[in-house]
Amino acid sequence: MANTKHTVAPVDEMMPAGKLFIYGLQHVLAMYAGAVAVPLIIAGAAGLSKSQTAFLINADLFTCGLATLLQTLGLWKIGIKIPVIQGVTFAAVTPMIMIAKTGGMPTIFGSVIVAGLVTFLLAPFFSKLVRFFPPIVTGSVITVIGISLLPVGIAWAAGGVGNKNYGSLTFLAVAGIVLLTILCINKYFEGFVAHISVLIGLGVGLIIAIPLGLVNFAGVATASWIGFDIPFSFGIPIFDVGAIAAMIIVMLVVMVESTGDFLAIGVMVEKKIGERELTAGLRADGIATMLGGVFNAFPYTAFAQNVGLVGLTGVKSRFVVATSGLILVVMGFFPKLATIIASLPNAVLGGAGIAMFGIVAASGIRTLGSVDFEKNPNNIFIVAISIGMGVIPVVDANFFQLFPNWSQTILHSGITLGSLTAIILNAFFNGSKGAGEVQKELAANAGIKG
Template sequence: MQTKHPVDQMLPTGQLFLYGLQHVLAMYAGAVAVPLIIAGAAHLTKAETAFLINADMFTCGIATLIQTLGFWKLGIRLPVIQGVSFAAVAPMVIIARSMGMEAVYGAVIVAGLIAFFLAPYFSKLLHFFPPVVTGSVITIIGISLLPVGVEWAAGGTGNANYGALTNLFIAGIVLLAILLIQKYFKGFIANISVLLGLFIGMLIAIPLGLVNFSGVTTAPWLGIDRPFYFGFPKFDWGAIGAMILVMLVTMVESTGDFLALGEIVGKQIDEEDLARGLRGDGFATMLGGVLNAFPYTAFAQNVGLVGLSGVKSRFVVATSGIILVALGLFPKLATLIASIPYAVLGGAGIAMFGVVAANGIKTLSRVDFENNPHNIFIVAISIGVGLIPMVAPDFFKMFPAWSQIILHSGITLGSLTAIILNIFFNYPNSLTLYKKSFTN
């Protein structure tokens, strides 16, 4: 009797819920950041901002269900949680300020449609993602995310008490709790170490006055998302062009995330898998434009959680999708989750993002450096270039505005560098290889 791959195994209902909740708690702060930024840029009212967050949560849940469960030619069927792409923030802010939310959603719908149809062609690039490239990309993803965890641990950017010893203490307690649970427990308890660490951090943070429950009692119980809440979409060619560029960037990032997850769960990702995943991104982005949300991509934050917990079932993250839909429908629950302080999330973030980088290093251990010394340069230069936006944010400030979407993303920059260098050193006849892939 053939046993199911761990990705396709169904777990007991209680475990599905707790593991799924763990994923939601790990990604929630990052997920609500984008709608908050866009709401500020568009000068939305408090009620409109709340609606935008709920719409994002609702659509995020649907997008996650599409990717994890899959239907027709959509969804990669991996434990991948979907979130708003940060690559889209800068152009959406500009569009919202100059043309309004209707132009944002018009651009999002068209860009999602383009990405949907480009997916099978983009998936042909899988030939150019050998271990030296995937390992470099996964390492870059982890290293690029680590500053986010560090910022959270200090209290979050803009916090008046940023770097306060109380914040660092809480983050340290959460991290220590995760490590102790990993060391002294096995099985189910070890798998929910992040959830337990967050719970312990909350228990300590509440008496220290770090948890703000304001808004929970006044938030409505039920909030229904309705299409085109901000008006019928407007289609501006400049806005559409910027958003198409964003989708090309997110397709590169999603490819890296999908391959990283494939490595972690031990499942080989082929061209058809990648095409389904990228179609899922495109479809979810189109849906986001209709349901008052944004471009969606695989959330790299949760890739590390899969590696840290060791829970590989896609039905766990499908449960996360159901929880996200519920959060979008019940604003009071969403407000309660939002009460978790950044310092608590920071301790977990450092562990999760570090695990992503460690998995990249693990992938690189399979690379033949001895017989092909060029691989050293591929890894070294791609990681070095990928770190530029992180260590020197103004490094590319003199470049044209349209290029900032790519140059401000270390993941995209490092990924493109790894792909190009690998082609340069290892695939001198790369165009021939790409053409042949269409005939296979």
């Protein structure tokens, strides 16, 4: 719960170990499906064996944890120190599939290492773009993030894409019960219980799903109890120029998305995000990505899925998400534990996902509430067109199919497309503002003094 003495900022509040663990586990459960999806996709494209696929998943979880600890706790001038959980970016999936088919896993890891280094070096220069993120842009970007994520939650609620019974009334009923549980807890309870409403909702959904035969514990019995992530397990990295160029483009996209996520969380937790903080956060993205290449994993970014959980629960402490990082590291050492948590059905995750991702969109709308549309009627066009562009990949994945291959990474990401549109239109209509003025507006919108 929030600090009542006001001696410590909410984002820096330390809680009892029990609360840290429960809140942290809630974040892990919310992001787990997305965290393991990329390793599964890449493993399939690379033709890896079942044991290699399991190793790849645990390597990813381990590196997720390290990246999250670096981002939340900070080290020197690295890490933004807000409750942001790190996960594999989906923007890298398509390039990595192509690289896997032509150069194999060592070529993927080589390109990831170099792209992470480039991200680290570019961070101080990229962070100066914060002046192009006033509330009109930030609100539009946060709204697009939420809208872009909602289809994921909806697909989960229906059973998951590819499920032969997709849209089954059983799936929808389970998702509905989870969502109703979350809503009722928030209406009738306060404090600690309300803060773990998502965790309780997932638990209720799991209990209901087991007798319905929706929970598949296959693989738990055969999974190893202990496993270690040994660097370069797939061989010495191969540094291919074409693969490196593709991955650098991906990381430029990731930097735009991370900036939006950092600013969104900054508003939620009442912390000013200026050039210094943004530089530290982007540097952590770069270091985490380099670690990904070393520890048999992939490019890392702020996980937008968990932005909604921060807004929904109101738990603002970065140490909660640091605990999530510790849990992920531990899961990386215990394949059996990871397999058990992976048994949560999509329908159960979907009920929580609709609530969390909807909260992100609602937070964006709330941010836009501070924008003056009367004195500057052109602001309505910035919001309208950026959101319109951002939902194109959501409603029609083939819309940009005839565009050049090099542009697909950008055009297939609604978050990036919407962000770039908002930035460009704001610069066109309103010009750029100094970083201090932007932060003053963001602070006022979040209720921060000073």
